[in-house]
Amino acid sequence: MKLQTAADTLEWDERTGMPSGGGDYRAEQVSMLRGMVHELRTDAQYGDDLCRLIDDVAGQDPHSDESATVRELHRDWDRDRKLPTPLVRKTSEATVKGQQVWDAARKSNDFAKFRPSLENIISLKREAGERWSEGSDRTPYEALLDEYEPDASVEQLQKIFDDVRVPLVKLIAEIKDAPVQPNVSILEQDFCVDAQRKFSHRISKLIGFDFDRGRLDETSHPFCTTLGPKDIRILTRFETNWVPSGIFGTLHETGHGLYEQGMRYEWFGLPPGSYVSLGMHESQSRLWENQVGRSRAFWSHLYEETQATFAPQLDNVTLDEFHFAVNTIRPSLIRVEADEATYNLHIIIRFDLERQLIEGTLSVADLPAAWNSRYQSDLGITPPSDADGVLQDVHWSAGLIGYFPTYTLGNLASAQLYDAAAVELGDLEAMFAQGNFKPLLEWLVEHVHRHGRCYSGSELIQKATGKPLSADALVGYLQGKLRPLYGLS
Amino acid sequence: MKLQTAADTLEWDERTGMPSGGGDYRAEQVSMLRGMVHELRTDAQYGDDLCRLIDDVAGQDPHSDESATVRELHRDWDRDRKLPTPLVRKTSEATVKGQQVWDAARKSNDFAKFRPSLENIISLKREAGERWSEGSDRTPYEALLDEYEPDASVEQLQKIFDDVRVPLVKLIAEIKDAPVQPNVSILEQDFCVDAQRKFSHRISKLIGFDFDRGRLDETSHPFCTTLGPKDIRILTRFETNWVPSGIFGTLHETGHGLYEQGMRYEWFGLPPGSYVSLGMHESQSRLWENQVGRSRAFWSHLYEETQATFAPQLDNVTLDEFHFAVNTIRPSLIRVEADEATYNLHIIIRFDLERQLIEGTLSVADLPAAWNSRYQSDLGITPPSDADGVLQDVHWSAGLIGYFPTYTLGNLASAQLYDAAAVELGDLEAMFAQGNFKPLLEWLVEHVHRHGRCYSGSELIQKATGKPLSADALVGYLQGKLRPLYGLS
Structure with a gap:
């Protein structure tokens, strides 16, 4: 570790x-x-010890720290050993090079340049998926999914994603023709980066990030990383003419950071002190970014201070105008710039396409056309270039196949967890309006963070919310917030 | 590596x-x-290989890259193996703890608290010195010196240091009573830290630091560290009411950084791509900080820009006043705040005292009294407390014995190298006045940096300047600059 x-x-x-x-x-x-880490993780003696221990804990409470430690370490070891070293090495080389080639291809808007790399990566990942799924009832794509979302099935994902897509496509279309529209230009003024920096630090601290156990820095692609049990780094970026980038980027990464800080540090590096899945991680970032950060109550608490911080830019902007603007829904080409409703459509397209690539029902050569056709049918827009289309994301070039669906799983879980917390804690918005985010954070620590990998992702959702993951909460949340804002009945 | x-x-x-x-x-x-590094460095097979190789290169040009690689790696390995593992471990523990105890003792101005730790450290370092010097003609203290300055002898150091001390004590006394004195208060105004930050970046780049292969950050105790062949980090600090701290700290660390950037990166991690000694490293930092950075020509090029950067603080300060102020000579208690003339007196005191501690002719118990007596005789001041006296430096608590003299060796070498460069290149100051620092940097790369450890420090000085290291250049430089400034004949 x-x-x-x-x-x-x-x-x-x-x-x-x-x-x-x-x-x-x-x-x-x-x-x-x-x-060196890989060598330690695949050491034969270590594997033997785990196999012996797994017998020892059989019959014990499967959710105890000890059982979970043995089970999950054994699971990781078992996955690692199934990949032959040459495959691991080839994949590592292909993805290092793949990212460089992708970067050049994107810059010159030349998919053909990237095509051989991607073909190679898909074939290597397919082989990994086949080796992992051998002898199990999982498909190779599901085995790849397991890397990020250990117990998700394609059938379940397709069902939930359908339940999300259909009502969202309809809602987004209604919003497009809605009688009232936000004034986005108020967010595109000249916002001092230094003021943004201080404000980001302030809101991160406000919602509960502990700066004695973490820090906030700047980077070109925001992320969160854990460097030690009490050293969590979150990174954001600021754009002068687009203030939401810094604010919601910070809230998002802080959400990730709060999950990491909410785990039991005495279990650092072991399953009880590790995140359960990428979807669950994303649920925490999305919950603070969206359910909290785009709520009217959050801004009612902060808006006077926000106006003072960004004077004179917001002098003549009301709280309602600001809140409406940060809830702008508008189909766009680029996933990372998408709003919280259309975002899921971007993800579902990627989920479908990458699955077909692994299954072999779609060739890399046909990928750009398939991409553009789906953007037209799902979002009503066709990318003018591959650079703004199929080449926009780094993931596939880095070998991250099965990663995209976790973003929407996170959105689904964030809404469902938020609803469950509200049932138990009462009027959360009234608390936000007072600047009180502690009850919500403590509820998340208690029901999600502190369990680490003692439960699976779906077990945790069931346990915390009383039902399996579904599309209901997310769809209900978006309808409930957006319809009134846009004057829809 | x-x-x-x-x-x-x-x-x-x-x-x-x-x-x-x-x-x-x-x-x-x-x-x-x-x-893990120590284990690799002391591996038996590695040692056997080196011993075989050292026979292979016998008779070859001792300054070739291959010869130097084998010779110096063998030297390092030979030193490492002479220390038994328990001694290494005990020293490591004693110095980690020693620094904590020192820090507490300094804060509470309580030397007695630090005394047992220091006694333990001195005895461990003495043992290391004895083991290293066994069977050679080096004394234990010289063997400790070898860690930082591989071929320095005590006799030679004592001679040169005497040659420095006598004229400097006299010059400093004359300056104290000189007819004209600088107005230091102009440097103690309220200088915007952000402006200092930008200015530091600017001057570091101006003298040649390559920001594609390095960066400049902030810390509490400035240093320079090399994280990869093309990744050199320099760190400085800024004080609002003392602008020289940031400016000369940056120039100093940039000097270290230029040495690291001037080496042949294809030899990174091996002797031909490593610095030859701490004294030589310090000569590079001092040369850019003092010979260049405190010259009138440097400021004549930059002063208009400096005034604009720090407006209105310097509006009514002339170039001559500014140049005089940054050349203030004034005996003070604290080494790290000392000017370039008195600095050497601080070092010589430490050199004498630490040598006596290792030789056993001075006990740790008697150290504070010896310290205060030397400050009175050499600098004319007695520390009012041990915190500002014998407890001011971290070095001894960290086991760094034999390290201090390298600071003055650096000052001596910087002056001698600068003179040699001027002989070869012509009027350096005229170049500085044009903002042209490239010829000097290239000369240093050619005569110092690129040789790595292919020559010893003294060989390199002889080769670059045509004579062995002496006090002449430094004394001449200080007399030549300071006498006219202070109106002394």
């Missing part, structure tokens, strides 16, 4: 201002450290 | 803003990585 977090620290540094010349050497360093 | 620079990166991070909660875990991480 210490080696792994050392490598994570080197990567954090790489993304917060490492000199450009440092890249090659840093890549070698990180790869060496990761290799 | 990759493990070592990984540990260095973790330490850089620790000193540039790691959350306070991260300390314990980080210490474990770094210690684990350093332990």
